[in-house]
Amino acid sequence: MSTVAAPVSHLRENPFEIAQQQLHRVADTFKIDPNLISVLQQCKKAVVVSVPVVMDDGTVHAFEGYRVTHNIARGPSKGGIRYHPDVTLDEVKSLAMWMTWKCALMNIPFGGAKGGIACNPKQLSRTELQKMTRRYTSEIINEIGPEKDIPAPDVGTDGRVMAWIFDTYSMNKGHSVLGVVTGKPLNIGGSLGRLEATARGALYIIREAVRKQGATIAGQRVAVEGFGNVGMYLARFLAQEGATVLAVSDSSGGVYNSNGIDVETAIAHKQETGSLDGLKDAERITDEELLLLECDVLAPCALEQVITSDNADKVKAKIICEGANGPTTPTADEILEDRGVLVLPDVLANAGGVVVSYFEWVQGLQEYFWKEDEVNARLNDISTRAFNETWATRESRGTSMRMAAYGLAVNRVAEATTTRGLYP
16 A cells, blocks of 8 residues: 655745735725634635555555645535645645635635645546545545535536545435535536536626726637636636637647647647647747737636736736635735736635536525526626626725635624624
């Protein structure tokens, strides 16, 4: 038996320390009680589990898995499960905290959670992936549940993985529990619109932001970093709205065309070959070059900390829409703010996924499912309201969109904590 050690992380800074620093800045700006911050700066629970798996060659590898709950003051915790080689406990803790703020900003009755396994899912067979998922679910089965903590897909996971978690949990309970996870396939209780929800929510936020500047999405020049679920659908939606998608990228690098990428061709090429490499009528660029392209909107939709103090002063985009969680470091944030770049923060820009996860959870509990246009209309209402509340706070406080979004969210969680009181 061997244990698969986590590789050296791509993260330049400790993400949980960043999340805590952001919280303290919000507390100073919005004059939040330091006693409440003492509670909110820590995670309620963090579980580390060993996930032994019999591999296809007969060897046994023990992966390391995590499930973290940050806060449940406003309801059961909610958050994705990430399969990636660089997953660490502190990364999962930071993502759980950000989920708390995201749910509060959207004003849905969840707290924040996150989970993950340090692995490379691309190097695992379907059988190995299923074994790992089912064993991981068994290890955290006492931590999750429809009234307790509800997982969802994240980087490296999808509806297929959610189906295995749903089945494993249900088999242990003796009956189907639709609300235990969201992001499920439609034929086992998933919601219409959930697959595209994060990207669609980002589209609505970009639409409102450019509207504030007296423009429309049509004619905007856009670069999308990351071509997974979020980046791919966001590029498609923006192109459908009339934007020119200059560049897209995946883990193999980026492709660029000054006249615009044919997004549908790029999607077909990616699905056929597994990579954007070799896309017709596009030149190769690096991920770093994509981030520095001259464009109206830059959408980092992959991993954390891609915009840092090293490149923030070279970013030429007018608007940054954070489709990923934590793609901008605090130092880079300050540089961008000083330069007048409008940053649409992750807790606002990519919250569409958790909003429609909430819809799926509600539908599962009721066993009554909505039409897709109902889902999208309700997502539009919630996203637009959250944007306008954040924008109004930004203007009244004279601060950044990130600080305004965090201020609204943290205040809501702090108020819920005060109302409930501390036990005992």
